Amino acid sequence: MNYIIRLYGMLLVSAMFSLVIVQPVPVTGHTTSAAPHSPSLTLITPRGVQRGGEYELNFRGARLQDSEEVFLYDSGITVTAVEVVDNANVKVKITVDENCRLGEHVAQIRTRSGISDYRSFYVGALPSVEEAEGNNSLNAAQKIEQNVTVAGVVGSEDVDYFAVDAVKGQRLSVEIEGIRLGFMFDPFIAILDQDRFELAVSDDTPLLKQDGFVSVDVPEDGTYFVMVRESSYGGNGNSRYRLHVGDFPRPGVAYPAGGPAGQTADVTLIGDPHGPVATQLPVPDSYGFRDGLFYEDDRGMTPSPIPFRISPLENVLEVEPNNNFDQCLESEQTMVVRAEPAPASDEVAEAGTCDGPVDGEQPEEAAPVQPAHELPRAFNGIIQSDGDHDYFSFEARKDQVFDVECFARRIGSGLDPVIHVFGPDKKSIVGDDDSRRPDCYVRFTAPADGRYFVRVMDHLRRGREDFVYRVEFTPVEPELRFQIPRVDRYSQQRQTIVVPQGNRFATRISATREDFGGELKLLSDSLPEGVRMIAPPMVGNLSEMPVVFEADESAVVGGHLMNWQAAKTDDSVSGHFFNLADFALGNPNNTRYYGCTVDRVGFAVVEKVPFRVDIVQPQVPMVKNGMINLKIQVHRDEGFEGRVLVQFPFRTPGVGTRTQIEIPADQTEANYPLNANGNAQLGKFPVYVIARGDADGQMWVSSQMADLEIAEPLVTASIKRTVLDQGQTAEMVCEFNQQTPFEGEATLQLMGLPPGVTVEQQTFTSDMTELRFNVVTTAETPIRLHKGIFCRVTITRDREPIASNTGWTELQVRRPQPPEEQTQESDAAGE
Secondary structure, rough: OOEEOOOOOOOOOOOOOOOOOOOOEEEEHHHHHHOOOOOEEEEEEOOOEEEOEEEEEEEEEOOOOOOEEEEEOOEEEEEEEEEEEOOOOEEEEEEEEOOOEEEEEEEEEEEEOOOOEEEEEEOOOOOEOOOOOOOOHHHHHHEEOOOOEEEEEEOOOOEEEEEEEEEEOOOEEEEEHHHOOOOOOOEEEEEEEEOOEEEEEOOEHHHHHHHOOOEOOOOOOEEEEEEEEEEEOOOOOOOOOEEEEEEOOOOOEEEEEOOOOEEEEEEEEEOOOOOOEEEEEEOOOOOOOOEEEEEEEEEEEOOOOOOOEEEEOEEEEEEOOOOOOHHHOOOOEEEEEEEOOOOOOOOOOOOOOOOOOOOOOOOOOOOOOOOEEEEEEEEEEEEEOOOOEEEEEEEEEEOOEEEEEEOOOOHHHHHHHHEEEEOOOOEEEEEOOOOOOEEEEEEEEEEEEEEEEEEEOOOOOOOOOOOEEEEEEEEOEEEEEEEOOOOOOOOOOOOOOEEEEEEEEEEHHHHHHHOOOOEEEEEOOOOOOOOOOOOOOOOOOOOOEEEEEEEEOOOOOOEEEEEOEEEEEEOOEEEEEEEEEEEEEEOOOEEEEEEEEEOOEEEEEEEOOOOOEEEOOOHHHOOOOEEEEEEEEEEEEEOOOEEEEOOOOOOOOOOEEEOOEEEOOOEEEEEEEEEEEEOOOOEEEOOOOOOEOOOOOEEEEOOEEEEEEOOOOEEEEEOOOOEEOOOOEEEEEEEEEOOOOOOEEEEEEEEOOOOOOOOOOOEEEEOOEEEEEEEEEEOOOOOOEEEEEEEEEEEEOOOOEEEEEEEEEEEEEEOOOOOHHHHHHHHHHOO
């Protein structure tokens, strides 16, 4: 599996290279909790630090008074002390290694009663200085040195100015971390010359999304100004930024933008004002490494990485011109195929054809060319000028299937790519524009043996020197990934595993199978002593499964980041856990502008909570078109008198229920009503309920894993449509189809009757084939066709009811006819 390394939008954490910093540390301050609670973390300040030093961070949130340790998802940072200030603030002392990975680091706090949301802070290469307010005009610009990181805030209609000295020919680079700090702040930056004219501006960029960067060659010695504001002159107390200013390099994209792990890549870095830089950069040694390539010269290092695909595919580099057939014929075009970053000799191969159809045009016939490339391969190029189209040729055999993925925006390029695959007859087979928004993807199946072609172009036929792309042809392989589905669209609620001592906690697992099917199992080899995981296999046609964790009363309070895995039951396919957090949401409709992804789950055993819940295991099935009342019991410790809210999260296909039920403070049990429709999936399924109690914060526990069986109805019935006059009585005939014999008597009740209609409840036995009963109407019964009338059949087995709905019918109520005498008198009077 290949992964994109990128800084924006997603933070993919490598299990191979991650070290979880959860070692015991001194904890001072208030460490006694008045009651169990769920902690919340909203902000870490300062928002960034320089590597190679010791710092004190403030973790701000709520219900943090019993904090004990910090979870970190990466190596290079050591937590040396955790000091509780109050229930909303915790001071965390850290040591950052000299070689700590630059960029975003994710953290959580574990308390004795829960795990917080995860938030992030940054590690940079430059020393930090604080913005000094009063810098809201050029005349009052704050003087700074080069190669520093300014930590500031943009208020409403605030514009911050900084003055920096530079010499002619020097590079002056500016990059801002704004929305990447986790709040909805869209920054605008500019470099102004001594005459206060703009040399460069940046709002949004393909590399950094809403954040921007600029880099210029200084035209003459003097003082230059850097401006920072919100793009629409908004801003507030949460509009924090980290502004990197210096003469460090700032290219925007690497070409080619991918290569093998653990080797040295020959790349050209594009976008720096000093021009393209051909260099060799070390590629990380893991397919899960998240941050790409950092480039450093004698003046400094890029503040954020250059996206780079870690991929085993051999690179094919375009050789221009390769955008039309005539050019292909006139030049014996060759293309370098690099199997290694720096091979002893390069493979020379044909670049492919030439111009194919655009907008339905048929391409010209291709002349004989050298053998095309065999797949899998990664085709790399640059759409350099307006109207440029790049073609590559490859060999494929009949029925071969490949995933064709085009990377552009995801590797920092401004290209909006469109790809098409053409057959040996030069006719388009498949194409795509924006399925990866705005990158593209297709699945290609070769209809016959032969030479095929792939074309890359910009959606608007644009071209630029940094419009880099990478098209990867990979065989279709099964893939599995799973996560905890959201229970709240805009929060991280219940996205960790928190098990109280002597109690249980449960969650749903949502799995995505790609190109395979079958049952799945859940695995974990890192549970602490006294904790068990109950996880029945996920049925092959389901995408969710429940899992329950149980902790003994003797389980030690503590936690860690758990490596969680899932696999097909025959172990032929495996996958890892991942989860998402939204850090910056905005218009329209709370769109996710920035967040992070982690590949482990916070797990903790916490202090006891004052209640437990159980499901009373049903002894009878719920049948199709039936219902069941699942009995829930709550066990309260002495002194806990709060209400308990209960939810039924895991539902198999065809099973429905309400969102939650409440067990009042003065009650110890309640019924949770479930129903199954006529298409409910048959079988025996694991179920649980999760319950919330409140005592200075939310406490969550779950029931045990119970079984719910879905079966066919024991009896079905049919009733013919009945017609009668208002105020009259009619006989209905119910015919039975006995599916499964039962003992004793069953009851039949007619449901959905209109006002003013009565029918006595009836009983029947397993050997009966029909039942007759009277339907009585009154003068108040509405005159019309009444639909939605049905029978509710209830059969008792093992002292528990099996209820189902059947026999849907209609009742036609007519206006009464006048008596015959009155009709004759009326006729006579008329004569």
